[in-house]
Amino acid sequence: MVLLVGFLTTEASYLVCSAQFVKKSWNFGRNWLEINLVGNLAISTMLFCILQVLWQGVFLMWHVYCICFNVRTDEWVNWRKYPEFQVVYSEPGERYTRVMFRNPYDKGILQNVKDFLALRG
Numbered sequence: 001m002v003l004l005v006g007f008l009t010t011e012a013s014y015l016v017c018s019a020q021f022v023k024k025s026w027n028f029g030r031n032w033l034e035i036n037l038v039g040n041l042a043i044s045t046m047l048f049c050i051l052q053v054l055w056q057g058v059f060l061m062w063h064v065y066c067i068c069f070n071v072r073t074d075e076w077v078n079w080r081k082y083p084e085f086q087v088v089y090s091e092p093g094e095r096y097t098r099v100m101f102r103n104p105y106d107k108g109i110l111q112n113v114k115d116f117l118a119l120r121g
Contacts, residue, residue, distance in 0.1 A: 018046045070105045070112040
């Protein structure tokens with residue numbers, strides 16, 4: 001989690017600095033070829049960085065969601081394999097039963113976050 005936040009911070013800082021660099025390099029009276037090469041390099045790395053920040057932002061939001069509801073990704077994706085995550089409903093008169101997800105480890109958002117922050121690796 002710390003590594004992911006570090007990557008996001010670094011790449012966002014790089015985006016800001018690159019944008020300022022491109023803006024300032026076009027204001028100076030350099031020749032066209034030099035501006036074009038430097039500008040293209042800065043813009044191409046900025047585009048790559050934007051893509052990185054986008055997927056890492058979604059990845060960070062997923063991790064925060066999992067922390068808030070005290071569930072691991074494996075448990076969320078494969079909950080049908082874990083009997084403790086299943087609640088079986090059968091209604092009278094119906095031939096089939098419904099299996100729904102229930103997280104027995106969820107203690108509420110605030111307590112889940114406290115438990116996560118109190119963990120010692």
